[in-house]
Amino acid sequence: MATDINGKELKHNDLAIYGNKLNEMTFPKFSSIEMNLFWAVASQISNQDRRGGIYDYQEITFTFKELATLTGLKSRSANRLAKYLKEIMDKLDKAALISETDVKGQPYKFYKFNIFPGFEADAETKKLTVQINPKALPYLTKLTENFTVYDLEKFFGLKSKYSKTLYRIISQYPKFGWVTQDREKLCELLGVPKSYRSSKHFNLFTSRILDPAVEELKPIFKGLKYELITEKKGKGRPTITAIKFTFQRFKPPYTSLTQKKELKEKDADAKNSNDSSKIFKPKIKSDRKKKSNNKNNKSQNQPNESNGLNLLQDFMK
Template sequence: MNDVVKYHNHFNSISLKNFNSIELNLLMAICSQIRDKGIDEITLNFSELKNMVKYKHRGNIRFVKDLEQIYKKLITLSIRIETKEVIDNFVLFTRYRIIKEDQTFTIKVNEDFKYLLNNLVKKFTQFELEEFIHLKSNYSKEIYRRLKQFKSTGFWKIKIEDFKELLNIPEKYRMSDIDKYVLKISRSELENHFKNFEIIKIKKGRKIEYIEFKFTPEKKYKENIADIENKLIVQNKVQKRKISEKIIPARKTRIIEVVPKQEKEKTLREKIEEKISENDEMIVKLEALYAGLKDKVQFKKITEKYPKKIEKIKNVNMQLKAIYDTDENELTQEIIELAEELLANKV
């Protein structure tokens, strides 16, 4: 099963209160099916959905109840998303129709918030549905999908009060209860999915103020032009060798393959430091070019853009340096997301 769940990061700020494990599985399966379908109504059949979430109960009576419960909980949830500009409260699905006789149900995404599940090119969370379903604990599932938002940085830090609210942890729970019923169970499940997984409690005085999750960032495999050229060169050499082997009798030789060294994944601070250095070099080059060519008429159209470009790079570096100098304990989700945007920015 290769079903992928993908949604806007804003969806991770929603606390899915009182959802049990089966309901969470079904909701994520539904999200995976309506992704990039716009606001058109999508019809799913019971057997397909049951198979996706490995539903154990054979009959449809229980299944229909589970589907109804999801929508009832979503309606009473009053989904709330707050940005710098606005606060929105809404219902994600505007149509949720179960047709028992046909063993299908129809669903439609709220037009105003279709961005949560459609045309996602940045600021999105993505994970395999199968991995999510295999997690047994509700808390593990909810932590898992938030960690997937930060898979490129390997770092998620959240205030303990926000953590309790987001995961709907009972108010009566003390830290010892959170350790026993939330963190301990989640650690045992999630360490199988995140390399070098750690849970760190950060104190302010005697009180725990933050929970920090750390793991080795997932590598981003991007094939650039150099990679393609290298592959073509290797293929060409292999082809030539095959031709020569047909012409020249084979000699008894011993070929030793050297395994390339794997580069250690850079931390967020290392990436920022590297980006600042690259930008500084670019600024020096552009300033030199501008000084040398600005008075030459034939280069006027090119050089007149340099001052704005230099200013833009300096502004990016100023923000990166501010993040780099920020104490690790003060890093928030918003700051980490900003850092990722700045690092990906091609000025």
């Protein structure tokens, strides 16, 4: 179980939840396991207690055992694991969030920062402590809209690093059923080798990277397929400008951070109801169920305007 700087155990998250802006991050030369480590750390920051701990000190600590369980790291000695973590942390220095505002008539703005600026791996205590950039907290905590959510177990289960990135991109658009990515932007996000990006060798990108990634994701996203968007200029051959992915619309694990608590409460109520039904007569049980259904029907006819996620919540109904 991850802990804060005071040693307080943090709630374990089975879902990755973060601001959509983080989907624009690139992970140059990252392996599948290294991606697992980054998102394992990021996911455990979300939805924690906002009083003290992780919010005051911006640190989170994992045991080596937990990291191995979360990320699929192979069994190795504490010394070897600590040295391997150092190699990964050196790569994480290059994984930065970049934002640029270049709009005509407006002042130019640019910023770049690392999500996790500091690490400490100790083979003696068998723990990894990660520092969290305060500027990153708005993208990892207190999220009510414009966020991505997905199942960590499914993410960790994917073998290809390209599949993992595409999984995150698609998970951002559950209610649309499609997403179009600029060709160069997609290649950058996926970390495609430069030799595959040219029009002359683009078939290598589709056959060796895109096709296998889509095939691996088909069991998760029903009906997933892609098409190449082309544009013809002059008398030359059409140029591939974008890739459009289509899939069946799906329900994300939940639509807001508060809904997770509501779902747990409903599960608890249902369990209690099933346990208590043993001491009631069938007729009484049926009446209670009918009243509950009527109440649910009334609530479904009333739009929820409490958290600014009306469109997504309407879709979930």
